[in-house]
Each structure stands twice: as C-alpha cells, then as structure tokens.
Amino acid sequence: xxxxxxxxxxxxxxxxxxxxxxxxxxxxxxxxxxxxxxxxxxxxxxxxxxxxxxxxxxxxxxxxxxxxxxxxxxxxxxxxxxxxxxxxxxxxxxxxxxxxxxxxxxxxxxxxxxxxxxxxxxxxxxxxxxxxxxxxxxxxxxxxxxxxxxxxxxxxxxxxxxxxxxxxxxxxxxxxxxxxxxxxxxxxxxxxxxxxxxxxxxxxxxxxxxxxxxxxxxxxxxxxxxxxxxxxxxxxxxxxxxxxxxxxxxxxxxxxxxxxxxxxxxxxxxxxxxxxxxxxxxxxxxxxxxxxxxxxxxxxxxxxxxxxxxxxxxxxxxxxxxxxxxxxxxxxxxx
Amino acid sequence: xxxxxxxxxxxxxxxxxxxxxxxxxxxxxxxxxxxxxxxxxxxxxxxxxxxxxxxxxxxxxxxxxxxxxxxxxxxxxxxxxxxxxxxxxxxxxxxxxxxxxxxxxxxxxxxxxxxxxxxxxxxxxxxxxxxxxxxxxxxxxxxxxxxxxxxxxxxxxxxxxxxxxxxxxxxxxxxxxxxxxxxxxxxxxxxxxxxxxxxxxxxxxxxxxxxxxxxxxxxxxxxxxxxxxxxxxxxxxxxxxxxxxxxxxxxxxxxxxxxxxxxxxxxxxxxxxxxxxxxxxxxxx
Amino acid sequence: xxxxxxxxxxxxxxxxxxxxxxxxxxxxxxxxxxxxxxxxxxxxxxxxxxxxxxxxxxxxxxxxxxxxxxxxxxxxxxxxxxxxxxxxxxxxxxxxxxxxxxxxxxxxxxxxxxxxxxxxxxxxxxxxxxxxxxxxxxxxxxxxxxxxxxxxxxxxxxxxxxxxxxxxxxxxxxxxxxxxxxxxxxxxxxxxxxxxxxxxxxxxxxxxxxxxxxxxxxxxxxxxxxxxxxxxxxxxxxxxxxxxxxxxxx
Numbered sequence: 001x002x003x004x005x006x007x008x009x010x011x012x013x014x015x016x017x018x019x020x021x022x023x024x025x026x027x028x029x030x031x032x033x034x035x036x037x038x039x040x041x042x043x044x045x046x047x048x049x050x051x052x053x054x055x056x057x058x059x060x061x062x063x064x065x066x067x068x069x070x071x072x073x074x075x076x077x078x079x080x081x082x083x084x085x086x087x088x089x090x091x092x093x094x095x096x097x098x099x100x101x102x103x104x105x106x107x108x109x110x111x112x113x114x115x116x117x118x119x120x121x122x123x124x125x126x127x128x129x130x131x132x133x134x135x136x137x138x139x140x141x142x143x144x145x146x147x148x149x150x151x152x153x154x155x156x157x158x159x160x161x162x163x164x165x166x167x168x169x170x171x172x173x174x175x176x177x178x179x180x181x182x183x184x185x186x187x188x189x190x191x192x193x194x195x196x197x198x199x200x201x202x203x204x205x206x207x208x209x210x211x212x213x214x215x216x217x218x219x220x221x222x223x224x225x226x227x228x229x230x231x232x233x234x235x236x237x238x239x240x241x242x243x244x245x246x247x248x249x250x251x252x253x254x255x256x257x258x259x260x261x262x263x264x265x266x267x268x269x270x271x272x273x274x275x276x277x278x279x280x281x282x283x284x285x286x287x288x289x290x291x292x293x294x295x296x297x298x299x300x301x302x303x304x305x306x307x308x309x310x311x312x313x314x315x316x317x318x319x320x321x322x323x324x325x326x327x328x329x330x331x332x333x334x335x
Numbered sequence: 336x337x338x339x340x341x342x343x344x345x346x347x348x349x350x351x352x353x354x355x356x357x358x359x360x361x362x363x364x365x366x367x368x369x370x371x372x373x374x375x376x377x378x379x380x381x382x383x384x385x386x387x388x389x390x391x392x393x394x395x396x397x398x399x400x401x402x403x404x405x406x407x408x409x410x411x412x413x414x415x416x417x418x419x420x421x422x423x424x425x426x427x428x429x430x431x432x433x434x435x436x437x438x439x440x441x442x443x444x445x446x447x448x449x450x451x452x453x454x455x456x457x458x459x460x461x462x463x464x465x466x467x468x469x470x471x472x473x474x475x476x477x478x479x480x481x482x483x484x485x486x487x488x489x490x491x492x493x494x495x496x497x498x499x500x501x502x503x504x505x506x507x508x509x510x511x512x513x514x515x516x517x518x519x520x521x522x523x524x525x526x527x528x529x530x531x532x533x534x535x536x537x538x539x540x541x542x543x544x545x546x547x548x549x550x551x552x553x554x555x556x557x558x559x560x561x562x563x564x565x566x567x568x569x570x571x572x573x574x575x576x577x578x579x580x581x582x583x584x585x586x587x588x589x590x591x592x593x594x595x596x597x598x599x600x601x602x603x604x605x606x607x608x609x610x611x612x613x614x615x616x617x618x619x620x
Numbered sequence: 621x622x623x624x625x626x627x628x629x630x631x632x633x634x635x636x637x638x639x640x641x642x643x644x645x646x647x648x649x650x651x652x653x654x655x656x657x658x659x660x661x662x663x664x665x666x667x668x669x670x671x672x673x674x675x676x677x678x679x680x681x682x683x684x685x686x687x688x689x690x691x692x693x694x695x696x697x698x699x700x701x702x703x704x705x706x707x708x709x710x711x712x713x714x715x716x717x718x719x720x721x722x723x724x725x726x727x728x729x730x731x732x733x734x735x736x737x738x739x740x741x742x743x744x745x746x747x748x749x750x751x752x753x754x755x756x757x758x759x760x761x762x763x764x765x766x767x768x769x770x771x772x773x774x775x776x777x778x779x780x781x782x783x784x785x786x787x788x789x790x791x792x793x794x795x796x797x798x799x800x801x802x803x804x805x806x807x808x809x810x811x812x813x814x815x816x817x818x819x820x821x822x823x824x825x826x827x828x829x830x831x832x833x834x835x836x837x838x839x840x841x842x843x844x845x846x847x848x849x850x851x852x853x854x855x856x857x858x859x860x861x862x863x864x865x866x867x868x869x870x
Binding site for chain 3: 191194205208209211212217
Binding site for chain 1: 435612
C-alpha cells in the first residue's frame with residue numbers, strides 16, 4: 001500500500017537576504033491592496049487577515065507544540081463577546097479599553113482551560129478542549145440577557161480609536177487589521193526563534209528528552225496554551241468590529257474546526273502557512289457563496305483531505321518551492 | 336411519583352439511544368485508537384440511506400439493514416483508501432476523519448436538503464402504553480430492547496468468540512496482536528465497517544424519536560464522545576453504563592434544573608476526564 | 621564522596637518483579653557498568669534513577685540528597701543526566717538547535733521569549749566547542765533526521781555532556797554502531813574527567829572492559845555479582861548466566 005508522503009515535509013525557515021525580497025513584495029501587495037481591490041473584496045481580505053491572526057495562534061499549539069486543540073475558538077469568541085458586551089451593554093466606547101479587556105478575558109479563560117486540558121494528552125487532550133469549547137458555547141447560548149443567545153449581539157461599526165477628527169472606515173480598518181497582523185507575526189516569529197520557542201518544539205519532538213535535559217515540559221505547554229489564547233483573543237476583538245453580529249457559533253466547534261482547516265491547508269510547518277490558509281479559505285467561502293451556494297464545506301473538506309493525505313506541508317510548501325524555483329532562474333539569469 | 340418514573344424512563348430511553356449512537360464510535364476508537372470524528376455523519380447517512388430504501392417500499396427492519404450496510408460500505412472505502420495509508424499516524428487519521436465530516440455532510444445536504452427528516456414508527460409499534468395517567472410511546476420500548484440486544488450481541492461477540500478476543504486484545508495492545516500473526520489490516524477494516532454500520536442503523540431506527548438533518552453531525556459526535564469518555568472504552572458494559580448515566584443526567588437535569596441541563600453533560604465529561612480519564616468502567620491506560 | 625547510593629529498590633509490573641532489593645553505591649569519578657541478559661531490569665533501573673518511573677520501594681541518594689521523588693527535570697539540574705538506548709533526539713530541529721537546547725536546559729534564559737536563541741554568543745561558542753569535539757560542527761545546520769545513525773549516537777552523548785553532568789547514565793551508547801564507531805565512543809567516555817561519574821548499560825563486552833573499572837551483573841531483577849572486571853570475568857555464576865560465551869572475552 002502506498003505510504004502517504006507527509007511527515008517528511010520539514011519545518012521551513014525562510015531567513016536570509018534573498019528571501020527578504022519576497023517579504024517586501026508581499027508586504028507591498030497588501031499595503032497597496034485598497035488601490036486595486038474593489039471595496040467588497042477588501043472587506044473579504046480584512047476578514048481573511050483577522051482569521052490569519054487566529055490561525056497563527058492555533059498553529060503555535062498545533063505546529064510548534066504538537067497540541068491539537070479542537071476548542072480554540074473559545075478564546076476567540078470570548079474576547080469578541082467581552083469586548084462587544086462592554087460596548088453594547090456598558091457603553092464602553094473606546095477601542096483602547098474594550099479590546100484589551102477582551103484580550104484579558106481570553107487570557108484568563110485560556111489560563112483556566114489550559115490548566116484543565118493539560119492534565120491529559122493525546123486524544124483525551126483533543127476531547128477535553130472540545131468539551132471546554134462547547135461549554136463556553138452553551139454559556140453564550142443560554143446566558144441570553146448578556147449575550148443575546150441565538151439572536152446574537154449586534155455590534156455597531158468600526159473601532160473608536162479616540163483620535164480627534166478621525167472616524168474609522170472600511171479602508172482604515174483594513175490597515176488597522178494589517179498592522180496588527182504584521183505586529184503579531186513579528187512577535188510570534190521572535191517567540192518561535194527564542195529559547196522558549198525552540199524548547200517548545202523540542203517538547204513537541206520528544207517530551208521525554210526535554211525532561212531529561214532539565215525542562216519543565218508542562219510549564220512550556222501551559223505558557224504556549226495561554227499565549228495562543230492571547231493571540232486568538234487579539235483576532236477576536238478585531239473580528240467583533242468586522243462582523244455586524246456575534247453569534248454563539250463563533251465560539252463553538254464549527255469555528256474551531258474551520259480554523260484548524262486553515263492551519264492544515266495553509267500548512268503548519270511554514271511559519272506564515274496559517275495566514276495563507278486563512279486567506280485561501282476565506283476567499284473560497286466567499287466565492288463559493290456566490291457561484292456555488294453552500295458547497296464550500298465540500299470544497300474545503302476535499303482540500304483538507306488532500307492536504308492531510310498528500311501534502312502535509314500545506315499550500316505554503318508549494319509557495320516556498322515556487323519561490324525557490326523563481327530564485328534559481330533569477331540567479332541563473334543574473335550570472 | 337409517576338413523573339419521576341416517567342423522567343427516569345425517558346432518561347433510560349435517551350441513554351439507550353445514546354448507547355446506540357456511541358457504540359460504533361467506541362468500537363472503532365477502542366480497537367484502532369482512531370477517534371472517528373465523522374461518526375455523526377455516518378449516523379445521518381444511515382438514516383438517509385434507510386429512508387431511500389423505505390421509499391422503494393422496503394419494509395422498516397430491512398431498510399434499517401440496508402441503511403447500515405450502505406454506510407458500512409462508505410466507511411470501508413474511507414478506511415481502505417485513506418486511513419490505511421496513514422498507518423500509525425494517529426493525529427493525521429483523526430484530522431482525516433474531520434475532512435470527511437465536511438465532505439459527507441455537505442453531500443448529504445446537497446442530495447437530501449437541509450431540512451429535518453422524520454418518520455413515524457412502524458404501525459405495529461406506534462401506540463403508547465399507559466403509566467399511571469401518562470402515556471409512554473411503545474416505540475421507545477422498542478428502542479430500549481434494540482439497544483439492549485445490541486449490547487448483548489456485542490458483549491457475547493467480544494467476550495465469547497475467538498475473533499472477539501482478538502479485538503479485545505487489540506484494544507489493549509495493538510503490537511501484540513500483529514505479533515501473534517493476526518492480519519491486523521483485515522480486522523481493522525472489519526472493525527471500521529462494523530462501527531459505521533452500527534452508527535448508520537442507529538441513525539435510521541432513531542428517526543421516529545430524533546429527526547435527522549445535516550447540521551446535526553457535530554451534535555451527534557459530541558454526544559457519542561461524552562458517552563465514551565464517561566463510560567470508558569474497552570468494555571461494552573462501560574459504554575452502556577456511560578450512556579445510561581448521561582441519559583439520566585440529561586433527562587433529570589432538564590426536568591429539575593432546566594437552565595443547566597446543557598452544561599451538566601459537558602461538566603460530567605470534564606470531571607471524568609480529570610478524575611478518571613479511562614472512564615467509569617474503562618481499563619486504565 | 622558517594623555520587624550515588626541506592627538502597628533497596630524494588631519495582632513490580634503486575635505480577636512480574638522487575639527489580640528486587642537493588643542496593644549499591646558508587647564513588648565520584650568511578651566508572652561502573654551494569655550488565656545482564658535481556659529483561660534483567662537494567663533499563664528499568666535507569667528509568668527509576670532518572671525519574672520516568674517511580675520505584676515501589678526503596679530510596680536513592682544523589683550526593684547525599686534524597687531524589688527518589690524528584691521530577692526528572694529537577695534531577696537534571698542537580699547533574700544527573702541520562703542518555704537513551706533508542707535515539708531520542710529532536711528530529712525536526714537542526715543539530716545546532718538540539719545542542720543549544722541541551723545547553724540551555726539548566727539555564728534561566730531558557731524561558732526567554734523574544735531574543736533569538738542563536739544570538740546567545742557564549743552559548744553558541746559552547747555549542748561550537750561541544751559539536752567540534754564530536755566532529756559534528758560541520759553538520760550543525762542539518763536536521764537530525766538527515767544525519768547518519770552513528771552521528772546521531774554521538775549527538776546523543778553531546779547532548780548529555782552539554783547539560784554539565786555530574787553523573788552520566790549511559791544506556792547502550794554503542795547500540796547499533798560499527799566496531800570503529802564503538803571504539804570512538806569508548807575513547808570519548810574514557811576521556812571524560814574524574815569529576816564525572818559514569819554508569820553504563822551495555823551488551824558490548826569490548827566497550828564494557830574498555831571503559832569500566834567495576835561491573836554489576838543483574839539477573840531477573842537482582843544483583844548477582846558486583847566486582848572489578850577481573851573478578852567478574854572469573855565469576856562462575858556470571859559465566860553460567862551468559863552460557864559461557866561473551867564473559868570469557870578479554
């Protein structure tokens with residue numbers, strides 16, 4: 001029987017001068033986006049970048065710590081809800097107050113849930129993260145007075161940055177999201193390259209060895225869990241401004257599995273893979289809802305199966321190979 | 336007095352229904368270590384295939400079998416073509432089943448539409464019996480009987496037959512069974528077929544009680560997961576006990592603490608995971 | 621000064637008595653080999669000493685300190701380091717990162733979350749030194765899964781040395797190696813200073829006689845002999861256990 005070629009895809013580091021060109025090109029593309037993309041597509045890209053942050057946060061657990069969580073939307077959702085509730089029910093208008101509060105809530109919940117979930121490993125870890133996510137989902141569903149239940153929480157517009165004479169619109173919100181994404185990517189990149197990040201990957205590869213090298217492996221997993229929750233919360237507080245209404249399904253298993261799809265299809269072994277996955281999936285869902293209504297789960301499921309079976313590095317590995325080939329041709333033309 | 340009795344009976348019925356739902360998942364997880372996240376999808380597919388058979392005039396019981404076998408075949412294809420190639424990569428196998436949830440649930444929606452399907456119980460068992468002044472549908476008793484029969488059948492098979500002891504051995508130690516010269520591949524395919532078959536049949540015979548629609552796939556999966564976590568994996572008695580416990584918690588919870596009923600199942604699962612991860616009657620791992 | 625003192629260790633698995641009443645002590649700088657047929661309990665003993673398993677009975681003291689209940693990472697910080705029979709490296713990381721991790725394990729900067737690990741100059745130099753001594757410096761940017769088995773075994777030992785060991789538990793260090801590679805390993809073990817104490821599990825009798833001054837023989841979980849190489853070679857019980865084959869070498 002053929003063996004699926006997956007675990008041979010290596011974790012890819014793209015450092016070095018020639019690769020910086022790629023980053024600059026991509027960066028320019030995103031910065032110039034509003035110039036050539038019509039507003040409704042801009043909005044889709046904004047959503048894609050928000051989910052990019054969300055997917056990156058999950059990959060800290062899945063790709064770098066080796067922890068498969070099926071309840072990651074809990075922190076995303078709780079941050080979105082907290083920030084919304086503060087504005088809608090308690091009149092907290094300022095983004096600089098509501099957003100940190102939302103993120104703080106996500107961190108607290110991740111701290112509590114991580115404590116419970118990390119008592120277990122493997123399949124049991126998966127199950128308990130799922131259960132915890134659903135627990136929060138049922139809170140959102142039942143606590144109608146606060147969360148609006150299935151009717152959801154109606155949000156009003158873009159963040160209020162409190163800058164005199166400046167009200168945010170779709171374009172400036174896009175830039176805000178892009179800026180937050182870039183900052184998050186930078187912080188996460190430093191985290192991965194730091195002693196903590198390399199140690200986390202060590203825990204993923206061989207927890208036994210790490211312990212015998214002197215590392216308290218539980219603590220590493222726990223901190224990673226909380227940091228992942230933090231960045232999910234960052235995505236959540238941005239999402240709350242993008243989406244006109246927040247519903248409990250944004251916390252539950254559907255959201256959690258969708259973001260896992262983004263991570264796997266995008267590629268959990270290339271640093272920016274999850275962002276690529278988020279962009280791809282968000283656009284697939286968008287276009288599919290226009291041309292082939294309600295077929296996107298089929299398309300995504302198919303891509304997901306292909307990714308798991310044949311390309312465990314996701315689409316990002318393809319993009320990396322493509323870039324390397326371009327580099328090679330460019331290099332041979334130069335000489 | 337009779338309300339308590341009624342609640343308990345409802346709880347037991349729901350519990351047995353949960354057992355029917357969960358046993359397929361328990362068998363596959365117990366023997367292969369693969370958490371078949373697509374279990375909920377196979378459940379609804381069994382209902383849909385069975386309904387298609389009914390529409391062709393096939394009698395109820397045969398329709399249930401047709402539904403089950405059709406689903407079993409789908410499961411077999413998934414196992415042979417995909418799961419087998421991910422031999423020993425448990426994470427990837429679980430991820431794969433997740434992909435199939437999306438694919439099959441959407442296909443089901445495409446073919447049969449998003450709205451719930453429900454049927455009446457077959458005429459001979461469609462009445463009710465009286466318990467005091469309340470009436471209890473006879474079909475629910477049929478469900479209880481079917482569940483107990485399944486439990487007995489599975490128990491006899493795994494405890495008393497040779498293939499059964501192989502499967503039991505596999506549940507405890509996979510390497511050992513291969514070492515004993517057993518064709519692990521053949522047995523795992525058979526186990527997967529059986530697990531999905533049971534799930535599909537459950538979907539169909541549950542129709543008079545539980546309407547089926549594509550959006551319920553994760554709900555069914557979650558119920559099955561809670562049962563196997565609480566009851567433990569590796570013994571049929573465990574799955575049965577877990578199912579009945581959850582059924583009772585849910586039923587009594589809904590009756591006496593309506594606001595918290597939804598929580599209690601998840602709380603029970605989390606508590607069990609923390610205190611005794613192998614479940615109430617599970618073998619310690 | 622006693623590096624390690626073991627008193628009355630017992631371990632049962634179900635009905636099987638893996639270890640019964642294991643007691644011995646070892647002085648600083650000593651080179652001890654533990655040998656015995658398969659299933660004698662050697663790896664179980666190591667697993668208890670390094671903390672992966674809890675003994676059912678008995679205690680052991682590391683430089684006078686009772687470490688019987690200490691978690692593995694705590695023992696490492698004290699200087700008790702163990703290598704593994706089955707290569708347990710970080711297969712998705714480079715040789716360099718493997719080594720840096722090992723060096724960092726006992727340092728507080730291992731929790732640093734912002735500065736890249738390779739910017740720690742002094743640790744980088746230490747890794748350079750260590751990998752150089754194992755002839756692995758040229759392979760530092762390769763992923764562990766890409767280097768040869770012999771190189772992986774050397775890296776195993778390099779990782780143990782990186783953590784500043786006072787007591788090294790080496791579990792089959794030459795397992796699967798060629799004669800030349802084995803000789804290389806025994807030289808490196810011999811070259812460790814007198815402040816490093818070594819306990820070695822090995823089936824390779826050449827390695828044992830090359831490195832060890834003292835041998836303990838385990839059989840069915842019990843110590844059946846404890847003495848110098850010469851004493852063990854002459855021990856008839858030991859010869860019987862080994863069916864008179866390898867114990868007569870040397």
